[in-house]
């Protein structure tokens with residue numbers, strides 16, 4: 001047992017977990033802001049930190065069949081969104097190995113705009 005390892009980001013525009021405040025991602029790593037999560041708007045990120053990836057499952061989304069896995073905050077264990085493991089449609093391949101985080105699950109550290 002011990003404290004979970006926490007990666008620390010440094011920069012001007014950082015998203016943090018809205019529940020526990022641990023760093024999650026850089027604004028600069030947003031690929032797209034026009035995704036839909038379970039709780040409204042969601043962002044697609046190139047990379048995130050301090051999350052763990054759950055079980056792989058196949059889901060049929062509006063854009064076709066995808067293999068995805070839910071992602072959880074390493075510190076407070078809240079479900080933040082999901083990771084795209086595989087997309088089966090050629091037009092959706094850009095999502096592979098990228099991460100969806102629901103907007104309501106993130107806060108802007110230090111309130112940047």
Ligand SMILES: [Zn+2]
Nearest residue numbers: 017020073076
């Ligand atoms: Zn958290």
